Amino acid sequence: MTEALLEVTDLKKHYPVRAGVLRRQVGTVHAVDGVSFALGIGETLGLVGESGCGKSTVARSVLRLVEPTSGQIRLDGEDITHLSKTALRPHRRSMQIVFQDPFASLNPRMTAGDIVGEPIAVHGLAPGKELDARVARLFEQVGLRPDQMGNFPHQFSGGQRQRICIARALALEPRLIVCDEPVSALDVSIQAQVINLLIDLQRQHGFSYLFIAHDLAVVAHISHRVAVMYLGRIVEIADKDELFRNPRHPYTQALLASVPIANPLAKKLAPLVDGDVPSPVNPPSGCAFHTRCRFAMERCKTERPALLDAGDGHQVACLLNDGTGRGR
Amino acid sequence: MADKTDLVLDVKNLKTVFFTNSGLFKAVDDLSFSVRRGETLAIVGESGCGKSVTALSLMRLVPDPPGRIVGGSVALEGTDLLALDESEMRSVRGNRISMIFQEPMTSLNPVMRIGDQIVEAVRLHRNISSKEAQGIAVEMLRLVRIPEPARRAREYPHQLSGGMRQRAMIAMALACRPALLIADEPTTALDVTIQAQILALILDLQKELGTGLVLITHDLGVVAQTAQRVIVMYAGRKVEEASVEALFAAPKHPYTRGLMASIPAVPASGVAAQARLNEIPGTVPSLVRLPQGCAFAPRCKLAIKRCEAEYPPLSDWGGGHLAACWRAEEVAEVA
Numbered sequence: 001m002t003e004a005l006l007e008v009t010d011l012k013k014h015y016p017v018r019a020g021v022l023r024r025q026v027g028t029v030h031a032v033d034g035v036s037f038a039l040g041i042g043e044t045l046g047l048v049g050e051s052g053c054g055k056s057t058v059a060r061s062v063l064r065l066v067e068p069t070s071g072q073i074r075l076d077g078e079d080i081t082h083l084s085k086t087a088l089r090p091h092r093r094s095m096q097i098v099f100q101d102p103f104a105s106l107n108p109r110m111t112a113g114d115i116v117g118e119p120i121a122v123h124g125l126a127p128g129k130e131l132d133a134r135v136a137r138l139f140e141q142v143g144l145r146p147d148q149m150g151n152f153p154h155q156f157s158g159g160q161r162q163r164i165c166i167a168r169a170l171a172l173e174p175r176l177i178v179c180d181e182p183v184s185a186l187d188v189s190i191q192a193q194v195i196n197l198l199i200d201l202q203r204q205h206g207f208s209y210l211f212i213a214h215d216l217a218v219v220a221h222i223s224h225r226v227a228v229m230y231l232g233r234i235v236e237i238a239d240k241d242e243l244f245r246n247p248r249h250p251y252t253q254a255l256l257a258s259v260p261i262a263n264p265l266a267k268k269l270a271p272l273v274d275g276d277v278p279s280p281v282n283p284p285s286g287c288a289f290h291t292r293c294r295f296a297m298e299r300c301k302t303e304r305p306a307l308l309d310a311g312d313g314h315q316v317a318c319l320l321n322d323g324t325g326r327g328r
Numbered sequence: 329m330a331d332k333t334d335l336v337l338d339v340k341n342l343k344t345v346f347f348t349n350s351g352l353f354k355a356v357d358d359l360s361f362s363v364r365r366g367e368t369l370a371i372v373g374e375s376g377c378g379k380s381v382t383a384l385s386l387m388r389l390v391p392d393p394p395g396r397i398v399g400g401s402v403a404l405e406g407t408d409l410l411a412l413d414e415s416e417m418r419s420v421r422g423n424r425i426s427m428i429f430q431e432p433m434t435s436l437n438p439v440m441r442i443g444d445q446i447v448e449a450v451r452l453h454r455n456i457s458s459k460e461a462q463g464i465a466v467e468m469l470r471l472v473r474i475p476e477p478a479r480r481a482r483e484y485p486h487q488l489s490g491g492m493r494q495r496a497m498i499a500m501a502l503a504c505r506p507a508l509l510i511a512d513e514p515t516t517a518l519d520v521t522i523q524a525q526i527l528a529l530i531l532d533l534q535k536e537l538g539t540g541l542v543l544i545t546h547d548l549g550v551v552a553q554t555a556q557r558v559i560v561m562y563a564g565r566k567v568e569e570a571s572v573e574a575l576f577a578a579p580k581h582p583y584t585r586g587l588m589a590s591i592p593a594v595p596a597s598g599v600a601a602q603a604r605l606n607e608i609p610g611t612v613p614s615l616v617r618l619p620q621g622c623a624f625a626p627r628c629k630l631a632i633k634r635c636e637a638e639y640p641p642l643s644d645w646g647g648g649h650l651a652a653c654w655r656a657e658e659v660a661e662v663a
C-alpha cells in the first residue's frame with residue numbers, strides 16, 4: 001500500500017442499553033469492538049458484513065458523526081478523534097459521505113442545484129455567479145444535465161438522485177468519500193451505472209473510498225482491498241483478488257458460499273452456516289463466530305483470536321492452523 | 329409442456345390496470361404463463377415491471393380502487409379464480425393458493441402468538457378442533473426447522489429474528505398444503521447467509537409437498553439457483569420466457585442480456601482491479617406514458633425504426649423459448 005490517508009486504530013463504539021423506569025443501564029451494545037485498518041491515497045477499501053456487524057458505525061465514527069468510545073482516527077497523519085467542532089471544520093471538507101437512500105438524504109424543498117451548491121456556499125468557496133458555474137460542472141461530471149439544476153428531488157429517478165448525492169459529495173473536492181450502501185436501494189441496471197460512475201470519478205480525481213456494502217459482488221467490483229466484519233470486529237482483510245480467491249476465515253467462506261451465482265449450471269446453494277447472527281448486546285465469548293462455525297474448537301469459545309498476518313498482507317482473525325485460518 | 333392435468337396454475341392474458349390521477353396505467357398487460365406441480369417458475373424484473381402486481385392479481389388482492397383486473401383468466405387446478413365471488417375466493421386463498429411476502433414483520437400480526445396465527449389460518453379452512461390445529465402449528469414450525477417449535481409457537485413475532493419470522497411465514501403459508509405458493513421477494517430483506525438457508529428450505533419443502541412455486545425476485549442469482557423456468561418482465565409485459573438453462577446460456581431479448589451483463593458477479597478467481605460493469609443506459613419508463621412500440625426501445629442498442637412503431641409479438645425461438653423482440657435473432661451476435 002502507498003501512503004495512508006486514513007488510519008483507524010482499535011476503534012470502539014459501545015452503546016448503553018437502558019431499561020426500566022429508572023433507565024438503568026442493563027447491558028452494552030458492542031457495535032464496534034476494536035477495529036483497525038488503514039486506507040491509502042486513491043485506494044478503495046470495501047467493508048462487508050451482514051446487518052448489525054458494525055460497518056455503518058465504523059463509517060460514521062470515521063466522519064465523527066458518532067463519537068467513538070475509544071480508539072484513534074488519523075486523517076493525513078493528524079489525530080482527529082478528539083478535535084472540537086470548530087477545529088474539525090476544515091477537515092470536514094476533505095471527508096464526505098454518500099448514503100444508501102437517495103430518497104431520504106435529499107431535502108425535498110431544495111432544488112437539486114441548491115443541494116449541490118450548499119456545501120460550496122457554506123464553506124464560502126465561490127461567490128454568486130461562480131457558484132452556478134461550479135454546480136453546472138459538477139452536474140456534468142456525474143452525468144446530469146445542468147438544465148436540471150432547478151428541478152426538485154422528486155422530479156428525479158432513484159439513480160439520478162444518487163448522482164445528486166455524489167455531486168454534493170464531490171463539491172468540496174474531498175480526499176475521502178465514505179459510501180454507505182450507495183447502490184443497494186437501486187435497480188440492477190441502475191446499480192451498474194452508479195458503480196461505473198464512482199470508479200470513473202476516482203480515476204479522474206484520485207480520492208479514496210471507504211465503501212460499505214452487504215453485497216459481496218458489488219464490493220468485489222469497486223474495491224482494491226476488502227475487510228470482512230462480524231459482530232463489531234474485522235475477521236479478515238486482504239487484497240480483493242486474494243480475499244475472493246483464497247478466503248481463510250470460515251465466516252468469509254460461508255459468506256461467499258451463500259451468494260447465489262447467476263449461472264444455473266453452477267448449482268451449489270449450500271448454506272455453510274446455520275442459525276442467525278447473535279445479538280451484539282452480549283456477543284459470544286472468545287471468537288464471536290464460534291457459535292455458528294463448523295470448525296470451532298474448544299479454544300475458540302474462550303480465546304479471542306487476534307487479526308494476524310497469514311502471509312502477503314492477508315490478515316485473518318481465526319485460531320485454526322496456528323492463527324492462519326482454514327485453507328480450502 | 330406436460331399434459332394438462334399436471335398444471336397447477338394456468339394464467340391467460342391477464343391484464344391489471346390502475347386508475348390514478350396522472351392517468352390509467354397497465355401494470356400487467358396481456359400476461360400468460362403456467363406452473364406445473366412441483367415446478368418453480370421465477371418472475372424477474374426491476375421495480376415497476378409488474379411482477380408484484382402479478383402476484384397480487386393471482387391472489388385477487390389488488391387494491392381496488394385504484395387497481396382492477398380487467399381481463400384474462402387465472403385457472404388454479406382448473407377453477408378460474410377471477411370468476412369466483414369474494415366468499416368463494418376466501419376459501420381458496422390461504423388454502424389452495426398462498427403467499428409469502430418480502431417483509432415478515434409487516435405481514436405477521438404483532439400482538440398474536442406465532443402458533444395462534446397458524447392455528448387461525450388452519451381452522452379457517454379445515455373443520456378441526458383447536459387442539460388438533462395447535463398440533464399442526466407446532467408440526468409446521470418443526471417442518472420449517474425452527475428449533476424448539478413448541479416453545480416458539482407461544483412467542484410473539486418481535487421475539488423472533490428476521491430469518492425465524494420468515495420461517496414462521498412459510499410455515500403458515502404451507503399449513504394447508506396449498507397447490508401453489510407465491511413467494512414475493514422472500515429473501516430480499518434478509519442477510520445473505522440467512523437467504524441461503526431460507527431458499528434451501530423453500531426448495532426442500534416444495535419437493536417434499538409437491539407445491540407449485542411462483543418466485544418473484546429481482547436477483548438473477550436467486551433465479552439461477554432455484555427456478556426451472558423464468559419469465560422476464562419489463563414495463564408490465566412478459567418480454568422473455570425460457571427454461572433457466574436456455575435463458576442463461578443464450579438470452580434472446582436485449583433487456584435480459586443487458587440485465588445479465590450489468591450484474592456484478594462474485595469473482596471465482598480474481599477480477600481486474602475495479603472492473604467496469606456493462607450498464608443499460610437510461611431508466612425504466614413511466615407506465616403512464618409508454619412508447620407506442622417496444623417499451624425497451626429507448627434504452628436498446630439494437631433498436632430500429634420498427635421497434636418504435638410496433639410492439640413485437642412473443643415468438644417461439646425453439647423449445648418453448650419465447651421472446652418479444654424484432655431483432656431477437658441478432659441479439660446473440662451484437663453485444
